[in-house]
Structure formats: structure tokens, C-alpha cells
Amino acid sequence: MSSLFKELNFNEVGLIPAIAQDQKNGDVLMVAWMNRDALEETLATGQVCYYSRSRQKLWRKGETSGQMQKLVELRIDCDGDSLLLLVDQTGVACHTGRRSCFFRAMRNGELTEIAGPEINPETLYGTSDD
């Protein structure tokens, strides 16, 4: 563990971006942020925990929605300022009910929806979101 943290460069507010990638098919599911506590908890529990910048607290992915991410492997990049999380995603990663947060693509010069919801967000959250 010590070999990891000495290689990481958290930014000026103590955060590092984390990309969650579906280990089954390689889809990029989402990008969020971690602080040191979130990463330590993720490694300790095997369940992905981010840091919510809007709520300014740890964000245990799926705690409300049930759509958890099990960490399969953590990778870090060459300059230690980004994390790649290979995960087993339960259900969907996106609060809109889509499997991936990257469901809009530029096609023919226009932003186009390329994937629809698989789950009704109200089923996941009631009236709030994750």
C-alpha cells in the first residue's frame, strides 16, 4: 500500500480523478474523484468509494441506488495523477439509469444520444439522485 501512495499526486485540493471501466467489456462507465480516504476505503473494502465534490463527503457508490461497483483492479498512470478502476458494475453506473455516463456522442456535428436508460432513475433513487 505504501508503494502506491508515494506514487500518487493528488491535486491542490487533495483529489485525483478516477475512471471506472467495466472489466467485462472495457466500457468506460464514469469519471469521478477520490481523496486519500476514499481510495483507502475502496482498497480496504473492495467496494468503490468516491469523494463527492458537490456534497463534500465520501460517496459510497451505490449506497443509495444499490448500483455498486466492486473493484477488480486499480491502475495508476505514468505521472500518478489519474486512477483507472476496473470494476464489476452492479446494474447501471449513471444516475440517469444508463449503463454508462458517456451516453452522448458527437455524430455528424451534433450531440446525439447513443444509449437509453436501462432502469428508471426513480426506481433507483425515489426523487433524489446519487
Added chain:
Amino acid sequence: MSSLFKELNFNEVGLIPAIAQDQKNGDVLMVAWMNRDALEETLATGQVCYYSRSRQKLWRKGETSGQMQKLVELRIDCDGDSLLLLVDQTGVACHTGRRSCFFRAMRNGELTEIAGPEINPETLYGTSDD
């Protein structure tokens, strides 16, 4: 194009993280940053251009090394604060000569190198780096 920029949320210094993913095999190659100019240039030319935070200028990926990235598709996430670039990578993405910048993984509690260089970095840059 207008439909894109109104959906994007650049951060407080005008940047947005961009993940480059190999469109052939789904490998996450690198994470870097773009400002509006870099993204506009990328869309206009089809060659990926980032913004270098260390050099504080546009960084035309591969300009020095020849290891260019051709944009195949741009995707954005649900809250418009991250970009996913599906790319055709010429050669290697990492300045260390490795295909992906994410060549270190936590395995058995230790940071472990999981991929070696495919190209000698000195071949790419002489004595400097990208």
C-alpha cells in the same frame, strides 16, 4: 457544434479532463486535459490536441513524438464535465514508450508493472519528453 459546448462544464480554470480510449480494443490509453481551444482544434482537425497544464499551452499529441491520436468519436458524460475520446493511436500513447499510461496496477497489495515499453523513449523524443 453549438449543441456540444452548451452542454460542457469546463472547470474553474477553463479545463475539462479527457480520457483517450483505444477504439480498437477498449484500452484506456491516457488521461489529459483540454481547454475550449484544444477541443475545437481536435474537432476541426480530427487529430487530438490537449492543453498542457505544465507548459500552459496547446499540446498537439504526437507533434514531437509522432505518436498521434486520430479522433474517431467524442463522447461526453451526463454532467458534461468529462470527455471520452475514442481514438486510433499511432504507436504508443505514453511518453515512457508504453502503449498505455496505465501500466502499473495494484496486485497483491503492491504496485506492479504490468506492461513494458514497446518503443525506446529516446527514439521518440531524443532527450526531452512529450
